[in-house]
Amino acid sequence: MRRLLVGSVAVSALALAGTAHASGECGSTSAGWNAPNGAVVFDRSFGPIRDVLDAIGEYRTHSMLSHGPGSTVSHATMANPTQEPWPGVCTKPISGFDLRYGYPGLEQINQGGIYMSLYGKGGPEWTGWQQGDPAQAALIGDSIWYNHSYVSDKSRFDTGQYLDRPVRNGARVNYSLFQYRHLETANQIPGNASNNGMVCSTFMAYAHNYAGRGVVTPHTYSHAQIANASNSLYTGIYNECKSSLGWFVDAALTVACPTYNVCGNAGNQVANCMSANMCDSSDGRYWKSVRDDPNATATSISPDRIGGWGVHPISNTVWGPDYTHQLQWNSGGNVYGCWQ
Template sequence: MSAGWNAPNGAVVFDRGPGPIRDVLDAVGEYRTHSMLSHGPGAGVSHATMKTPDQASWPGVCTKPIVSSQLQYGYPGLEQLNQGGIYMYIYGDSAAGPEWTGWQQGDPSQAALIGDSIWYNHPYVSDVSKFDGNQYLDRPLRNGNRVNYSLFQYRDLQSTNQIPGDGVNNGIVCSTFMAYAHNYAGRGQVTPYTYSHAQIANASNSLYTGVYNECKSSLGWFVNAALTVACPFYNVCGNAGNQVANCMSTNMCDSSDSRYWKSVRDDPNSTARSISPDRIGGWGAHPVTNTIWGPDYSHQLQWNSGGNVYGCWQ
């Protein structure tokens, strides 16, 4: 039997898991780290995500440890898959799973309009999976193109909450996709939030430190990576932290020069303008009236079983 959750059609499903995005959101006082659009119990799921980028080949790995193109143009980006794949995406090989999961629906009829509009009306293409040549992956299109995952969305979402919308790297992230889906279904534009300089300075430091520590501990993106062994005379983990921080703060994903992200951190006029999972759900500083989901409380996410797995990305 395939996996199925209890989130109704059009509900937004949230979780709180580990990784660089959590480092950033924790630093600005927010809780949820991922958001997904449910198309109903046992049905499909639409969300934006990014597979773990590969380690660069030697000797370039010593100075720019992460394949920069994969960091800048995250794959698969915006995708649609079944709940077996989403179950493994959330839980992976961990028996404990994420720290928290939940869903919000708001008005059932309006939520269903969002779910149906993206599932039935939105253009898409089917690509052969890069991990299993026998499986296909549906990838919704924006402006006729596949939509990548772009870390720079956390600094500036540009017009991705609008219709047709756009962003550098033709990118989107999980929560800016939810804002796009809300608007695409005619439920109104979700307004972004401006983060203060103090908040983004704290987030920049936290992102760098988080990536550095994961690298040093061979965790997260750096499981099984032999970076320090391959490059004994380089601060490889520092370079990895700089590369990710540069990518998120300036969209310069091919550089490990810390001056770029630190120039943003140290500029008292720099801010960030984005839409986070907490803003989609109306948590904390974010108004409950900004989305149709916001007025709802968080319901417990429940599964009928883990089910079969047809595709997943961590």
């Protein structure tokens, strides 16, 4: 029988106090969320993904698979990438490895872990959940939790805590920014994708299919939409870098590299990664060649498509026909955990 994250968490003084580590990676919640087993939980938060989705007219920025009220959650996410060491940081500010193989990627964590992931360094602007047919949704939650192969990793911030990492093609699943440009066959069984990667919503599509609930079809975004998204992503990264926000909190890169356009290099690097999977390069010609190619499009599955919002059909997933319920943290328990 697989290890149950919720049941095996040791109650510590930190958990009893209901407080959290200042780092925002580990901590506890005094109550669990109310999302039923198999429900998809959405949020809208700030950051590079929001810049992209706002630019194409979509709202939700993250999606997660609940395994029940106060229980565990499966999702794909990415921690802040690290910087390149001096002096290369001036020309290539962000670790290309971290951008291409986003950590932790696909993971299964407890309520303390997901609470810190959402609220440890701020909090989302909006949250909600959709379930659809309860029996069909529960099949999705149970299939990923009980049937899928996984490995366990120690937390980078508390070695006494473990993160379960579902595996695909015999390897841990990374968070791949290129999924926003092309999901390839990440939504199919067996399926595959560059960097053995998924993002939150392509994982949800995979889980839907893995449970036998059907293939979640992707959406193709027009050239005008992806051109707008590319510009928005570059500008968002550039502004965060200049302001030492987001991925660049306390980085002070403009001070360390006064004769370089370090924030422009950072913007180029992230835009290259998402548009062309060229995560090691800060040469802006790569993403601009995609932006300026009138035949270039993007084919992917977004959180809005998972939920059947906007232009996306409600019949594409089990969850789509449901309305959005308010996410509340009101189930019992005081659980300590980590999300990376």
